[in-house]
Structures are given as structure tokens and as C-alpha cells.
Amino acid sequence: MNKTLLKYNFKSHSKFITIFIILIVFYLAVIISLIDPQEIDNTQDIFQLMEGFLSFFGIDLVAMSNPLSYTATTFFGGLLFIFIIAFQLILIIPLFITPVQDTSLAYLLSFPLSRKKYLITQISFLIGALLLVFVSIFTISVIMLTIKGGFNILALLNLVSIMFFLNLAVMMISTFLAVSFSHHKNAKMLSSTSAIVFLFLYLIGNLLKEKTKVVLYLSPFGWINPVSVVNNSFNVLPFYFIYGFISAIFFSCAIIVFKKKRLAI
Amino acid sequence: MMIHVSNMTLTYPNKKGVFDLSFDVKKGEVVGYLGPNGSGKTTTIRALLGFIKANSGEVIINGLNAFNDASQIMKVVGYLPGEISFLKGLTVKQLLSYTLKFRNSHESEKMEKLLHYFQLNVNGDIKTLSKGEKQKLALVIAFMNDAKLLILDEPTSGLDPLMRNKFIELVLEEKKAGKTIFMSSHLFDEIEKTCDKVLIIKKGRIVQESNLKTLKSQERKCFLIKTAEEDKLKYLGYPLGEKSAFGVEVFVYGDQIDGFLKAISTLKIISFEERKQNLEEIFLNLYKE
Numbered sequence: 001m002n003k004t005l006l007k008y009n010f011k012s013h014s015k016f017i018t019i020f021i022i023l024i025v026f027y028l029a030v031i032i033s034l035i036d037p038q039e040i041d042n043t044q045d046i047f048q049l050m051e052g053f054l055s056f057f058g059i060d061l062v063a064m065s066n067p068l069s070y071t072a073t074t075f076f077g078g079l080l081f082i083f084i085i086a087f088q089l090i091l092i093i094p095l096f097i098t099p100v101q102d103t104s105l106a107y108l109l110s111f112p113l114s115r116k117k118y119l120i121t122q123i124s125f126l127i128g129a130l131l132l133v134f135v136s137i138f139t140i141s142v143i144m145l146t147i148k149g150g151f152n153i154l155a156l157l158n159l160v161s162i163m164f165f166l167n168l169a170v171m172m173i174s175t176f177l178a179v180s181f182s183h184h185k186n187a188k189m190l191s192s193t194s195a196i197v198f199l200f201l202y203l204i205g206n207l208l209k210e211k212t213k214v215v216l217y218l219s220p221f222g223w224i225n226p227v228s229v230v231n232n233s234f235n236v237l238p239f240y241f242i243y244g245f246i247s248a249i250f251f252s253c254a255i256i257v258f259k260k261k262r263l264a265i
Numbered sequence: 266m267m268i269h270v271s272n273m274t275l276t277y278p279n280k281k282g283v284f285d286l287s288f289d290v291k292k293g294e295v296v297g298y299l300g301p302n303g304s305g306k307t308t309t310i311r312a313l314l315g316f317i318k319a320n321s322g323e324v325i326i327n328g329l330n331a332f333n334d335a336s337q338i339m340k341v342v343g344y345l346p347g348e349i350s351f352l353k354g355l356t357v358k359q360l361l362s363y364t365l366k367f368r369n370s371h372e373s374e375k376m377e378k379l380l381h382y383f384q385l386n387v388n389g390d391i392k393t394l395s396k397g398e399k400q401k402l403a404l405v406i407a408f409m410n411d412a413k414l415l416i417l418d419e420p421t422s423g424l425d426p427l428m429r430n431k432f433i434e435l436v437l438e439e440k441k442a443g444k445t446i447f448m449s450s451h452l453f454d455e456i457e458k459t460c461d462k463v464l465i466i467k468k469g470r471i472v473q474e475s476n477l478k479t480l481k482s483q484e485r486k487c488f489l490i491k492t493a494e495e496d497k498l499k500y501l502g503y504p505l506g507e508k509s510a511f512g513v514e515v516f517v518y519g520d521q522i523d524g525f526l527k528a529i530s531t532l533k534i535i536s537f538e539e540r541k542q543n544l545e546e547i548f549l550n551l552y553k554e
Contacts, residue, residue, distance in 0.1 A: 002367075004363060004366040004367055005367075008352060008363060012352075012353065012354050094353075098353075102350045103346065103348045103350045104350040104351060104352060104353070106314075106316070106344075106346045106348075106350070107346070107350065107351050107352065107406075108352075108367070109314070109315075109316065109335070109339070110314070110339060110342070110343075110344040110346075111339055111364075111367040111368055112336050112337070112339045112340045112368070112369075113336055113339070113367065114335070114336035115335075115336075117336070260318070262316075262317040262318065263311070263316040263317060264277075264311065264316070264317065265311070265316055265346075
């Protein structure tokens, strides 16, 4: 890893990361503030009015039995995925596509900086930025849920962690595509394809009836039910390995592709 | 040997590229790489820097494989790209500071000297710099680490004549200090003043490799002839140039002069004048052939 490049990345993207974290933390705080643990039924009634719309995002009204499962179903579903996909795509473009297309990569590779080191630094920055987002989500969730009353902090930690791994896996697939097609004129579109297709399958899968719900499981977003995770009714451990494995595979593939890539810079 | 290229072929999907290139650049040599647009100059430089792996052949820089050992090679290389693009959102000062850090160097003395030499203001934002100022900044970055080998792609593009002269002086100074320089250029003046050897590439193949003295000795003589029998001049078999009120240009190689003089002695000559052909015309002639 190259510390100078890492420092440059954090410096040049700090404004965006800060604004994004403020936005998502504010949104989460508002969502949690809507629930009153003493009057869960009232909250369910309010949400009942837009049930169809909510199920599109994977929000389950029946699951709103306590503030933690309410948070899990309202925030840690489609809405979070949309936020994170936007976040990763906004960062992936300047990290992996622009340097090839505007040839500024030539400036960096004219130093004693190997391609492998360069890519590991860029990906590490991306993972670091994602980690910052999830640490912020966890922190604000702890604060807000503490205000709302008792909750199982380990269950929340488990949920935030598996969501981090899930989004990491999707992000690594997008990174691999961005690295592979960085020279292509439609690189931005091609690199975002996988994440958008996964999201689309997840959203459509949520609307479909039981028999055709298999569509949901075609997307990595659909493999985890956030409410089951916080209720401890679902063994989440294998999914840490699955998402970790996907991330590692695509991380390695991105490095192999980039090391051999013909850089017309 | 600082650069050794042997039978290198590098092709793009559109079938363009460079084909079977072979050349050497010795330590301390200044080599000019010339050719028309799209002839393969930048492609060759990309292969030298390990940006693109050649399909076949060998590219060795300072004893190391250009593609596999690119990051090692960069320790001794100063590079000026043909298309200048730097890290975004920085001032000149910040970029230079990052450049030193990327090179793990704390030695800013030469950098300061070069900034002063090229009269570059370090306080501005890079995006506000003109093309010429960006080029000067790229020159500072290429030369500041005192590299043993300098690879420069169109180094004076966008510079005004004054700065071009300064660049020529800088190259001569570096040459005196024993640096090896490989530069592509369109400007014959800077090649003539700085280079020991010239490589001319056309349609991806090197068509000429020679030192400047040899190249100059190959120059064609140009005669401006005014005759009442212009039609007959055509049938003598020598290439003709421009026609004007002062006569017709006729080009003759050194070993053909005797025959040429005998041939035109049969014509009625009104005026006869020898025109000196400069290096630029020699190159242009080679490009055309």
C-alpha cells in the first residue's frame, strides 16, 4: 500500500464522504425517531398506508415488534442498498476509471509505484471509506436506540457487520468491472451494471409472490433478512464467509486484470 | 546499454501499432524519435515505460524488463507524457510536494532550481494553468529527480519560443552531466541542436536510424532552375519541387550531381541557383518516401 496515495485519496474525497455520512446518519436518526416503543401499533398503522411501496424496499410491517427490528426492516434493506450503491459508484469512477481515461495514471505510474501497490491502495481506500460509513451507522444506531429504550447491542453489531460484508462484496464486483473496463468509453455504465442489476432483482423480488420469489435470491442483497438477523432466528455466520469469499475473489481478480492490462495512457 | 529494444511488435485491436522495432540507446546518448502523427511514437514510449506489454520481442531498460520490472525501472526514469494530466484538486505546490513523497525524496533543491529556471508560479491551482504552464510543470517533474534516463514525449509542445530555447539549454546541460535522453519531437530545430542520434518511425516501422552527421550528409541538393525548356526538365528523371516565377525546384542526391549537370547542359538555362536544404526538409522528405 502507498501511504502518500492513500493520504491523497482521503484528502480529495473527504468532503464527499463527510457529506454522505451526515446525510445517511441524519436519515437514520429520523427513521428511528419515528418509532415510539410504547405505541408500536400506531407506527405500524402509519406505515400500513404505504404498504405496497414499503414492501418494494423489503420493509416488513409485521416485523416491527420493537425498535431494533423496526430499524432493521426500515433502514437495513433496499434504502440502505440504494445509498451504498450511489456511494460506491461515486467513488469508483474517480478511483479506477478517470485516471485511465484522462491519463493521470501515467503521472502515478511514472514513480516507483507498482500496479499492484497502486490498486491495493485504491481498493483499501474504498474499503476504508465504506467502513467509515458503517461505523457511523452503527454509532448513530446505538445512540438513537439507547434513547428509545433497551436493545441488544450485539444483535445490532451483527446486523451492521453482515451488511458491511454484503455491501463490500457488491462493491468488489463493481470494482472488478471498473478495473476491467476502465479504458472503455462506457466504463461508468459497465462498472455500475452488476450493482444496479442486483438492486433491481432485490426490489422486484420483494414484490413477487412466494412461488416466484426465487428472483430475490438471485441477488446477494436478498440472501439476508435483516429482521431475522437481529432476532437471532437466522444463522448469519456462513454469510460472513460467503460475502468475504466473493470480496476476496473479485479483489484478487481485479489485481490480476490490472497487472496485465494494456494501459493506453 | 540504457535502452535495448529487439524485434518488438505491439499491435492494437485496430491493427495499428509498431512492428518489429529494434534499436539501442547507449548511456549518455541523446536520441530523437521522429515521425508523423500516428506513426507509433507514443506507442513505443508506452512500451518502454511498461504501460503496455509488447506482443512479441524484448524491451529492456537499464538491464530490466520494461513490463515486469516497471516500478523498479521508474527509480531511474524521469518521464514527460505526451498528454499532460495530473492529480486533481491540487495547487502546483501541493502537486510538487506529493511528487517528492511519491519518489521518497526530500531533495527539493533541483526542483526549486527548475521552477526558477522555467519561471513557474507554484501558488496557483493546477486547473487554472495554461497549456504552456502545465507543460513547464511536467518538465519540472520529469527533470527534478535527477534521473539517469529521461523519456520525453513531445517535450516542447505548447511552449513559447523562449521556453523552447530554455528547454534546449536544459537538455544540453543534462547531456553534459551524462544523462541518457530519449525524446519524441516534431521540432527539427531542437533535435538538430540536442540529439546525437535520430530514429525515424513511419507507419509503425523504423525507416531510418542514423546519427545527425550521416543524416545531414544524405541531404538532397535543391537547385532552382529557370529554363525556356521546362517540359524537357520533366523528362530528365529528377524529382521536381515547387514552381515559381524564379524557376522550378529540382532535387538531386549527392552522387547524382555529375550526371545531373551533364543532363541540364543540353538545356537553355536562364538562371541556376543552389538552395540549401535544412534538416526539416530532410525529415519531411523521409516522412514522404
